[in-house]
Amino acid sequence: MNEKYIEVRNISKHFGKVKAVDDISIEIKEGEFFSLLGPSGCGKTTLLRLLAGFEYPTKGDLLIDGIDVTALPPNKRPTNMVFQNYAIFPHINVVKNIQFGLRKLGLTKAENDQRVEEVLSLVKLEGYEERYSNQLSGGQRQRVALARALVRRPKVLLLDEPLGALDKKLRDEMQLELRNLQKSIGITFVFVTHDQEEAISMSDRVAVMNEGKIQQLSQPNELYKNPNNIFVSDFIGETNFLNGKTNEKHGDKIDVAIESLGNFKVDNRLNISANTSDIVCSIRPEAMMISREVQSDWDISLPASIKQTSYYGEMTRFYVEVKGIDQVLTVSSQHFDNQSFQTGECFVSIGLEDIALLEKK
Ligand SMILES: Nc1ncnc2c1ncn2[C@@H]1O[C@H](COP(=O)(O)OP(=O)(O)OP(=O)(O)O)[C@@H](O)[C@H]1O
Numbered sequence: 001m002n003e004k005y006i007e008v009r010n011i012s013k014h015f016g017k018v019k020a021v022d023d024i025s026i027e028i029k030e031g032e033f034f035s036l037l038g039p040s041g042c043g044k045t046t047l048l049r050l051l052a053g054f055e056y057p058t059k060g061d062l063l064i065d066g067i068d069v070t071a072l073p074p075n076k077r078p079t080n081m082v083f084q085n086y087a088i089f090p091h092i093n094v095v096k097n098i099q100f101g102l103r104k105l106g107l108t109k110a111e112n113d114q115r116v117e118e119v120l121s122l123v124k125l126e127g128y129e130e131r132y133s134n135q136l137s138g139g140q141r142q143r144v145a146l147a148r149a150l151v152r153r154p155k156v157l158l159l160d161e162p163l164g165a166l167d168k169k170l171r172d173e174m175q176l177e178l179r180n181l182q183k184s185i186g187i188t189f190v191f192v193t194h195d196q197e198e199a200i201s202m203s204d205r206v207a208v209m210n211e212g213k214i215q216q217l218s219q220p221n222e223l224y225k226n227p228n229n230i231f232v233s234d235f236i237g238e239t240n241f242l243n244g245k246t247n248e249k250h251g252d253k254i255d256v257a258i259e260s261l262g263n264f265k266v267d268n269r270l271n272i273s274a275n276t277s278d279i280v281c282s283i284r285p286e287a288m289m290i291s292r293e294v295q296s297d298w299d300i301s302l303p304a305s306i307k308q309t310s311y312y313g314e315m316t317r318f319y320v321e322v323k324g325i326d327q328v329l330t331v332s333s334q335h336f337d338n339q340s341f342q343t344g345e346c347f348v349s350i351g352l353e354d355i356a357l358l359e360k361k
């Protein structure tokens with residue numbers, strides 16, 4: 001496997017004053033499911049269009065499989081794209097839509113037919129050959145769009161929010177399907193989404209983008225557990241931010257005064273300097289424990305009171321006021337249902353290993 005199948009080298013794309021893509025460098029592995037994740041307008045589509053050749057960079061180079069494709073047009077690149085507002089043609093049927101993907105490849109009719117048959121089976125649309133767009137469900141239309149891109153046998157498939165138009169349940173199904181399809185055909189996927197759950201559940205690696213820059217590029221669990229900055233910590237999942245100030249360093253740990261709770265020795269993974277007040281502590285809602293009794297075997301166990309409770313089926317979310325903390329914390333737990341533990345006095349417990357120290361920037 002080529003570890004540097006796609007090499008994006010210091011690529012920028014400016015539209016007038018807008019730096020849609022701002023000096024990005026990434027390497028994508030052969031056969032990888034790679035996602036670009038970020039809020040609307042952060043430059044995801046622009047980066048994908050640069051990979052496809054629909055835009056040319058203001059600066060920087062792009063290599064695919066060792067070949068410099070920076071100046072090549074889309075049809076000279078081993079890529080194909082499924083567009084953000086995917087449209088399949090309404091006036092032609094499924095087969096003709098898929099055949100559209102084969103135009104200008106110069107294949108014989110027999111080769112064409114064989115490819116269409118193969119790809120129909122791959123996306124499970126056998127029996128739907130004659131249907132028109134208005135006779136298909138959203139998920140089926142999405143599969144036609146995929147088939148039309150896959151039938152060219154690209155080495156790299158670029159997908160721009162391909163599941164954005166689907167409802168939640170269908171979306172979940174298609175996520176699994178797409179992931180399985182990618183693994184079975186083994187081609188490299190570059191997948192764009194603004195949905196963090198989708199990105200972390202499907203991808204081998206995720207690049208989190210904001211304002212044209214990569215904020216962090218990691219495996220999904222790393223993004224969740226070890227965010228590099230406040231943006232990533234906030235964007236991936238839910239969290240609580242507590243204010244603090246660092247004191248003395250002790251090797252890879254550091255003393256932190258958290259709110260008015262006192263001093264705690266926590267991991268200093270990002271090597272933040274001593275004696276700085278520009279820091280926050282990020283603590284995930286599910287990392288904290290809520291109980292009626294004090295938990296003396298936890299590092300921190302604080303008296304608190306539950307202000308509000310929301311029941312979500314698989315978990316319950318508690319909004320709690322904790323003595324010494326100047327804001328309402330969100331704690332989530334799978335162990336209580338709505339009836340037994342709704343309001344009143346409680347204890348909130350925290351393990352020091354679950355505190356991620358981040359710099360305000
Ligand atoms: N052709 C263009 N001309 C001028 N500005 C553009 C052009 N294309 C994109 N932009 C700007 O570049 C920035 C990035 O746009 P882009 O479409 O890449 O965002 P995105 O991350 O795909 O957003 P979304 O999630 O909404 O699709 C935006 O500020 C956008 O307005």
Ligand SMILES: [Mg+2]
Pocket residue numbers: 044045046084160
């Ligand atoms: Mg977009």
